[in-house]
Amino acid sequence: MSWTVILVLVGGAYGFKALGVLGFGRVGNGSVAARFDPLTALIPAALFAALIAVQTVADGESLVIDARLWGVAAGGVAVWRRTPFVVVVILAMAVTAFVRWQTWI
């Protein structure tokens, strides 16, 4: 990979992050962000749900149901039962690893 490509990636990746942060700075008395507040408050819900969906069933550009779905479902039950964070993560990994191992046999 050429250094040019890497430097463009450095600039581009930072550019997007900075756009979001600096574009929503404090402007005068109120902030620009304040105007969007009811909408931005919902960004985590929309984007993290989308991220979870993609990381659970996407494989490149195809949709697959595999061991990940079982692991994430187990994690979901654990979240619902208010299990500690670390248990949620380890449980999801363990279930996924187990299902994957089962299907290999």
Added chain:
Amino acid sequence: MSDHRREGLILAIAVGVVGVTFGVLADAAGLSLPQVIVMSTLVFTGASQFAAVSVIDSGGSGAAAVGSALLLAARNALYGPVVARLLPGRWVPRAAAAHFVIDETTAMAAVQDSDEDARDAFWWTALWLWSLWNLGSIGGALLGAVIGEPETWGLDAAFPAAFLALLAPHVRERPGQVAALLGAGIAIALTPIAPAGVPLLVASLAVVPGWLVGRREGSATR
């Protein structure tokens, strides 16, 4: 250690292991160690880094690598408004803080009850994550493929499960539920037909119906 610092560390450990696989892949794709280090310290956006290196590894052009990587990086712009109020006010520290605005730091900050905790969670997650991601990347690039496939231990399920825990507080009320369900639906529907990264960007539009539901409920109870 407070809860959010410990949770940030747990997330970072998983990220560090993924960093090892990034280092291995980058090494296989022909990146030098300095290039791997510059990627992980300065690009610091896991999904984009993987996308760029995968394109190069499969023989794609530099332009294709940049295109697919930046589509995945674009969503970080949407996190700015979420965390903006927590970051330093002065220009230079604020610009530096922007470097750490990614999925994990935003998610950890956005589940805290107070701004003080949110700020603390943001910075500790940033610190853990950045350190372990870089250590992992360097380790992977140096050691090569000695660790085997991390999928064997189910590591790929660790992230969606962790984000499920971080999503939970955002879906306690109707607007969040609507935004989350529609966001996930949009992302799944677009995955087969749009390049990676685009489904997530379009999914952010789900905030609008969520907001409309909240407004209607608000006026109904008033």
